[in-house]
Amino acid sequence: MSEGESGPTVELAYVDQGYTGDQPAADAAAHGIGPEVVKHTAAKHGFVLLPRRWVVERSFGWTARFRRLARDYERLPETVAGLHFVAFACLMLHRLVLIATISA
Secondary structure: OEOOOOOOOOOEEEEEEHHOOOHHHHHHHOOEEEEOOOOOOOOOOOOOOOOOOOOOHHHHOOOOOOOOHHOOOOOOHHHHHHHHHHHHHHHOOOOOHHHHHOOO
């Protein structure tokens, strides 16, 4: 991660196969992000865990604990983005408190 004006910025994004092609790559490059497509294995039978996809699924699972994010109640997308910001800030603060109490 590189340092931006307000802190670290995203340089690499793990995406699924829906984001293959020139247009998604150009859109990501316009923001300085390099997309890395996580592909399925050649022969898959049943459920196959894709590498790095669990990170995104886990993060969305964590936000499901916040009632306002469980349903789509909000009218403005800015409100939803702000609530996600607050939810992840709470999750990170909780993790920092755990680390601080363990190391103290």
